[in-house]
Amino acid sequence: xxxxxxxxxxxxxxxxxxxxxxxxxxxxxxxxxxxxxxxxxxxxxxxxxxxxxxxxxxxxxxxxxxxxxxxxxxxxxxxxxxxxxxxxxxxxxxxxxxxxxxxxxxxxxxxxxxxxxxxxxxxxxxxxxxxxxxxxxxxxxxxxxxxxxxxxxxxxxxxxxxxxxxxxxxxxxxxxxxxxxxxxxxxxxxxxxxxxxxxxxxxxxxxxxxxxxxxxxxxxxxxxxxxxxxxxxxxxxxxxxxxxxxxxxxx
Amino acid sequence: xxxxxxxxxxxxxxxxxxxxxxxxxxxxxxxxxxxxxxxxxxxxxxxxxxxxxxxxxxxxxxxxxxxxxxxxxxxxxxxxxxxxxxxxxxxxxxxxxxxxxxxxxxxxxxxxxxxxxxxxxxxxxxxxxxxxxxxxxxxxxxxxxxxxxxxxxxxxxxxxxxxxxxxxxxxxxxxxxxxxxxxxxxxxxxxxxxxxxxxxxxxxxxxxxxxxxxxxxxxxxxxxxxxxxxxxxxxxxxxxxxxxxxxxxxxxxxxxxxxxxxxxxxxxxxxxxxxxxxxxxxxxxxxxxxxx
Amino acid sequence: xxxxxxxxxxxxxxxxxxxxxxxxxxxxxxxxxxxxxxxxxxxxxxxxxxxxxxxxxxxxxxxxxxxxxxxxxxxxxxxxxxxxxxxxxxxxxxxxxxxxxxxxxxxxxxxxxxxxxxxxxxxxxxxxxxxxxxxxxxxxxxxxxxxxxxxxxxxxxxxxxxxxxxxxxxxxxxxxxxxxxxxxxxxxxxxxxxxxxxxxxxxxxxxxxxxxxxxxxxxxxxxxxxxxxxxxxxxxxxxxxxxxxxxxxxxxxxxxxxxxxxxxxxxxxxxxxxxxxxxxxxxxxxxxxxxxxxxxxxxxxxx
Numbered sequence: 134x135x136x137x138x139x140x141x142x143x144x145x146x147x148x149x150x151x152x153x154x155x156x157x158x159x160x161x162x163x164x165x166x167x168x169x170x171x172x173x174x175x176x177x178x179x180x181x182x183x184x185x186x187x188x189x190x191x192x193x194x195x196x197x198x199x200x201x202x203x204x205x206x207x208x209x210x211x212x213x214x215x216x217x218x219x220x221x222x223x224x225x226x227x228x229x230x231x232x233x234x235x236x237x238x239x240x241x242x243x244x245x246x247x248x249x250x251x252x253x254x255x256x257x258x259x260x261x262x263x264x265x266x267x268x269x270x271x272x273x274x275x276x277x278x279x280x281x282x283x284x285x286x287x288x289x290x291x292x293x294x295x296x297x298x299x300x301x302x303x304x305x306x307x308x309x310x311x312x313x314x315x316x317x318x319x320x321x322x323x324x325x326x327x328x329x330x331x332x333x334x335x336x337x338x339x340x341x342x343x344x345x346x347x348x349x350x351x352x353x354x355x356x357x358x359x360x361x362x363x364x365x366x367x368x369x370x371x372x373x374x375x376x377x378x379x380x381x382x383x384x
Numbered sequence: 385x386x387x388x389x390x391x392x393x394x395x396x397x398x399x400x401x402x403x404x405x406x407x408x409x410x411x412x413x414x415x416x417x418x419x420x421x422x423x424x425x426x427x428x429x430x431x432x433x434x435x436x437x438x439x440x441x442x443x444x445x446x447x448x449x450x451x452x453x454x455x456x457x458x459x460x461x462x463x464x465x466x467x468x469x470x471x472x473x474x475x476x477x478x479x480x481x482x483x484x485x486x487x488x489x490x491x492x493x494x495x496x497x498x499x500x501x502x503x504x505x506x507x508x509x510x511x512x513x514x515x516x517x518x519x520x521x522x523x524x525x526x527x528x529x530x531x532x533x534x535x536x537x538x539x540x541x542x543x544x545x546x547x548x549x550x551x552x553x554x555x556x557x558x559x560x561x562x563x564x565x566x567x568x569x570x571x572x573x574x575x576x577x578x579x580x581x582x583x584x585x586x587x588x589x590x591x592x593x594x595x596x597x598x599x600x601x602x603x604x605x606x607x608x609x610x611x612x613x614x615x616x617x618x619x620x621x622x623x624x625x626x627x628x629x630x631x632x633x634x635x636x637x638x639x640x641x642x643x644x645x646x647x648x649x650x651x652x653x654x655x656x657x658x659x660x661x662x663x664x665x666x667x668x669x670x671x672x673x674x675x676x
Numbered sequence: 677x678x679x680x681x682x683x684x685x686x687x688x689x690x691x692x693x694x695x696x697x698x699x700x701x702x703x704x705x706x707x708x709x710x711x712x713x714x715x716x717x718x719x720x721x722x723x724x725x726x727x728x729x730x731x732x733x734x735x736x737x738x739x740x741x742x743x744x745x746x747x748x749x750x751x752x753x754x755x756x757x758x759x760x761x762x763x764x765x766x767x768x769x770x771x772x773x774x775x776x777x778x779x780x781x782x783x784x785x786x787x788x789x790x791x792x793x794x795x796x797x798x799x800x801x802x803x804x805x806x807x808x809x810x811x812x813x814x815x816x817x818x819x820x821x822x823x824x825x826x827x828x829x830x831x832x833x834x835x836x837x838x839x840x841x842x843x844x845x846x847x848x849x850x851x852x853x854x855x856x857x858x859x860x861x862x863x864x865x866x867x868x869x870x871x872x873x874x875x876x877x878x879x880x881x882x883x884x885x886x887x888x889x890x891x892x893x894x895x896x897x898x899x900x901x902x903x904x905x906x907x908x909x910x911x912x913x914x915x916x917x918x919x920x921x922x923x924x925x926x927x928x929x930x931x932x933x934x935x936x937x938x939x940x941x942x943x944x945x946x947x948x949x950x951x952x953x954x955x956x957x958x959x960x961x962x963x964x965x966x967x968x969x970x971x972x973x974x975x976x977x978x979x
Contacts, residue, residue, distance in 0.1 A: 219764035457903035
């Protein structure tokens with residue numbers, strides 16, 4: 134399988150007044166590979182570097198060292214983002230637009246012809262169950278509806294790679310289930326999904342492979358079953374072990 | 385302890401506010417002149433309104449010159465009154481030369497930016513005429529509203545209204561308004577007299593108003609360290625003309641003598657006096673009359 | 677270009693869905709109509725004061741629209757996080773900035789057209805000067821034949837003045853051309869203003885600081901820019917050198933303010949001069965946008 138997403142010795146440093154060195158290392162030589170057609174879970178505690186990795190992949194942050202590529206193209210080139218869809222954790226879209234206008238705007242960015250864009254917008258709004266609200270402005274939407282609009286805009290260009298940042302964060306169990314179903318469906322269509330999450334159970338269920346990152350360093354990578362067998366514990370215990378969690382003694 | 389209902393607290397607060405307002409309000413009248421004033425602009429702007437009044441008077445002058453006017457950064461030659469304001473006074477070549485010099489402020493452009501910028505500016509010195517002088521009126525009206533004690537505004541506006549726009553009634557009303565706001569102003573009285581004589585051809589009223597103006601001048605300026613002789617001369621000379629036409633030649637001579645004291649053209653006034661004296665002399669006493 | 681146009685479309689949609697423009701337009705119209713209903717000395721033909729006040733209000737409103745719209749674009753996108761899904765698409769930062777600029781500038785243009793149409797209706801409804809009695813005499817006071825004779829000698833007394841055809845400013849075509857020129861130059865000026873404010877929005881962290889500093893800066897340029905050379909010449913060195921350098925470097929926005937020419941029925945400006953001014957505005961806008969991209973391209977956009 135071809136490699137869709139690749140990072141090599143990826144390093145990101147920030148200036149920091151809190152540290153004596155004046156530099157905070159957010160990512161320290163991260164090597165990552167995501168292959169076509171797989172669902173890849175990117176796991177780690179808060180502050181581990183998951184979001185920083187995504188920022189680099191999406192071009193929001195320039196790496197200090199190393200490189201990152203999407204479809205073999207350096208992430209700093211806009212063309213690298215032509216075939217990806219991105220769903221941020223906190224979904225904020227232009228509140229003065231309707232869902233339909235938003236999707237049409239993004240379709241235009243991708244250069245999708247009008248007729249094709251109309252067809253996709255109809256299909257996506259049906260998929261995320263927002264047909265009834267397509268002409269309402271987004272400022273009237275609930276959080277769940279905004280999340281679903283986010284998913285729709287991430288799929289508007291029929292992407293080969295989906296980057297999802299905590300896709301089930303803040304959703305109720307029904308919402309989480311729907312997101313899982315959509316991810317499964319995308320996988321069955323041959324798309325690649327790269328997502329970050331705190332929900333280990335979810336990762337265990339739907340991911341083909343996972344990577345666990347802590348303090349900017351990759352701690353483990355591979356199939357869930359292989360990791361569990363190798364370390365002889367479940368994913369949660371493995372996670373806690375790799376991030377260096379020491380259970381408190383109960384007196 | 386029972387908690388008071390929000391409605392009761394609200395009612396109590398309203399009662400306290402009302403009581404305070406009725407108690408304090410009579411005292412506020414003593415605090416400042418501004419509070420006493422019935423004029424909204426005076427209340428809002430205080431004495432700062434004079435600054436705006438000056439600005440609008442200048443705006444009228446800018447309008448009179450169709451936008452061609454020196455800014456505060458241009459080297460302005462000392463020019464005395466503006467052409468708009470001096471329109472009502474009798475002109476002489478010296479005044480006009482001074483005005484021309486003052487308005488030749490542009491000079492040669494100092495650099496290419498200034499040279500190019502002049503294509504977008506008004507660079508020709510013109511005055512409004514043929515009825516277009518009406519465009520200065522709103523600014524003069526605003527200036528008078530803001531500073532009713534500015535005499536110039538009434539006299540200048542009245543001149544243009546009656547002389548160039550044919551609005552004698554409006555000019556008179558405006559001067560009367562100026563007189564109400566400035567009861568001791570001899571300048572406004574003088575202008576009113578001119579209106580009666582030149583526009584309404586009412587010499588009787590003109591004479592009364594000018595006599596009053598002269599009295600006002602004497603009351604105010606004679607005790608002053610630096611009296612303004614120009615206005616007295618203007619009043620005296622014009623009054624003298626009216627007296628001469630009415631046949632009161634002695635009075636006319638008396639007034640011309642008064643004006644001659646401070647006139648820049650005493651010889652001209654002396655000539656007028658001599659002519660009146662010649663008119664008033666009986667024919668039999670004429671010299672070189674043949675003895676029959 | 678497609679991306680740029682798409683982003684600009686969003687900016688325009690935002691402007692006409694916000695209330696700012698409508699409030700400013702209604703305020704301008706209200707003040708103008710109230711002032712227009714006032715009668716000064718029973719003369720219904722007085723029109724220039726109305727034109728002056730209306731144009732002043734239009735300029736103030738347009739600056740408010742341009743500065744507040746442009747100042748908001750990038751900071752609010754970052755604050756609301758709407759910039760992330762957008763830049764996650766194949767959109768370069770340059771296209772983003774250009775799209776924002778174009779949207780703001782086009783929105784200002786639409787607002788200006790509405791304002792100037794209103795202005796045209798108001799001023800034309802009052803009637804224009806009779807072309808046979810423009811009411812202009814060149815120089816000198818009006819009294820006496822001697823003074824009138826002198827008046828002819830004084831034509832062009834002011835250094836650098838141009839020959840003036842008394843009737844040229846009031847022919848209907850001339851009036852229309854004047855209005856069109858005023859609108860076009862005003863719009864070009866707003867392009868420079870928008871670019872200045874966009875640059876400010878990537879330099880200053882808070883939109884409020886950007887708005888304040890931009891307003892003060894732009895008003896300073898409009899009111900004082902053309903006079904800096906005169907002030908400079910009165911100074912000692914090195915102040916003179918600094919002021920003169922500033923004078924040459926500043927964009928001369930006052931060239932684009934031809935309200936006086938419209939108010940006082942001056943003839944239209946030569947096409948060559950307008951074109952050169954347009955080129956000047958385009959050059960400055962391009963420079964400012966380039967600087968904006970230069971600052972923004974390496975900025976970290978963190979979630």
